[in-house]
Amino acid sequence: MSEQLADRAAALDAADELAGCRKLFALDDATVYLDGNSLGALPAHVPDRVADVVRREWGELRIRSWGESGWWTAPERIGDRIAPLIGAQAGQVVVGDSTSVNVFKAVVAAVRLADPTRTEIVVDATTFPTDGYIAESAARMTGKRIVPVDPEELTGAVGPATAAALVNHVDYRTGRLHDLPSLTAAIHRAGALAVWDLCHSAGALPVGLDEHRVDLAVGCTYKYLNGGPGSPAYLYVAERHQGAFDSPLPGWTSHADPFAMTPGYRPADGAVRGRVGTPDILSMLALEAALDVWDGVSPAAVRAKSLALTDFFLQCVESYVPPGRVECLTPREHARRGSQIALRCEDAPRVMSALIEKGVVGDLRRPDVLRFGFTPLYVSFADAERAARVLSATLH
Numbered sequence: 001m002s003e004q005l006a007d008r009a010a011a012l013d014a015a016d017e018l019a020g021c022r023k024l025f026a027l028d029d030a031t032v033y034l035d036g037n038s039l040g041a042l043p044a045h046v047p048d049r050v051a052d053v054v055r056r057e058w059g060e061l062r063i064r065s066w067g068e069s070g071w072w073t074a075p076e077r078i079g080d081r082i083a084p085l086i087g088a089q090a091g092q093v094v095v096g097d098s099t100s101v102n103v104f105k106a107v108v109a110a111v112r113l114a115d116p117t118r119t120e121i122v123v124d125a126t127t128f129p130t131d132g133y134i135a136e137s138a139a140r141m142t143g144k145r146i147v148p149v150d151p152e153e154l155t156g157a158v159g160p161a162t163a164a165a166l167v168n169h170v171d172y173r174t175g176r177l178h179d180l181p182s183l184t185a186a187i188h189r190a191g192a193l194a195v196w197d198l199c200h201s202a203g204a205l206p207v208g209l210d211e212h213r214v215d216l217a218v219g220c221t222y223k224y225l226n227g228g229p230g231s232p233a234y235l236y237v238a239e240r241h242q243g244a245f246d247s248p249l250p251g252w253t254s255h256a257d258p259f260a261m262t263p264g265y266r267p268a269d270g271a272v273r274g275r276v277g278t279p280d281i282l283s284m285l286a287l288e289a290a291l292d293v294w295d296g297v298s299p300a301a302v303r304a305k306s307l308a309l310t311d312f313f314l315q316c317v318e319s320y321v322p323p324g325r326v327e328c329l330t331p332r333e334h335a336r337r338g339s340q341i342a343l344r345c346e347d348a349p350r351v352m353s354a355l356i357e358k359g360v361v362g363d364l365r366r367p368d369v370l371r372f373g374f375t376p377l378y379v380s381f382a383d384a385e386r387a388a389r390v391l392s393a394t395l396h
């Protein structure tokens, strides 16, 4: 059986139109890296670019680099590089701050854009914790009430009291994909604003923010966008909302004339309005370089490979692993699956440590979930087969 699946993996790799992307990353064949949904791998050309930023732009040009090296405009320039990956026209995405900070900006701004008589903020009950914590604080500050709702029940839960809904596009734990077009439409029918967290979908599948008329969105860049540890996040504000977007963090770099340094705040137009303070240039320019790996790659091709990889991994797990030893938490239907496979397993902490020891790097979400992230730009079908084979050996 394992020979047949290994042959099948070789055939799938030979036919893979994205196979050539792997060499763009600093990866070694000894390791199967299935943790790109936590920290994406390093694109091989990034260290030289970062060295140039440090030595020449900072070391030699110093303060001149804000203008001459394009530092000042980096947040919107890099936002425009991310925009096509999330289905947004240029001018609506700004890069900076952490995802958590952008969740705060987006939720408070959504409440301020909504009908003020509405009293509730609906929050994905299965959310990655930071979104829930921040939304709770945003609700207290704006005098609203949090209503936690499973995204699968959201359509019936939003109504005339809903000001805004904050939903994760893909569940960080189970890999369940939530139906962004239909949920956004339901939120709009209720007269509320839709705020999406794209951390686990951007770079793994098409998002279609403009097409589906999403109001606001946030996402990190260190997972499928490979920006590096702690690389800055992004904020999308649909063009139709930009004029009324009222940031709860109106720092000086979002001012219409920041160097006037006047006491009165006057917001800039466009995506700039989502900025707060001085951009974190070293991380930001590492991210900008990392985005080069997307040149000529379409999100549709990435999605097709992601589904093929996760299908194949599940097929290998089913063939190799003794029945009943793991339970797949990730939906089988393609329409409900992101780019990871989550397996529940009784002795998950021991199993994940043993897997990492044997060169198969996934991660553990306590108490009992083994997570395997499939980054289509650098994970191969041979990797998927090997991961399942090593998992099986670890479980026996």
Ligand SMILES: Cc1ncc(COP(=O)(O)O)c(C=O)c1O
Pocket (backbone or CB within 6 Å): 098, 099, 100, 101, 128, 130, 131, 168, 172, 197, 199, 200, 220, 233
């Ligand atoms: C859905 C989601 N939102 C937010 C975050 C993290 O936010 P931050 O970038 O502020 O650490 C993560 C992962 O860390 C996440 O998975």
Ligand SMILES: Nc1c(O)cccc1C(=O)C[C@H](N)C(=O)O
Pocket (backbone or CB within 6 Å): 037, 038, 039, 128, 172, 173, 230
């Ligand atoms: N952002 C992380 C970090 O700084 C350290 C360790 C892990 C992370 C993560 O991204 C966790 C991730 N959001 C998750 O889905 O679990």
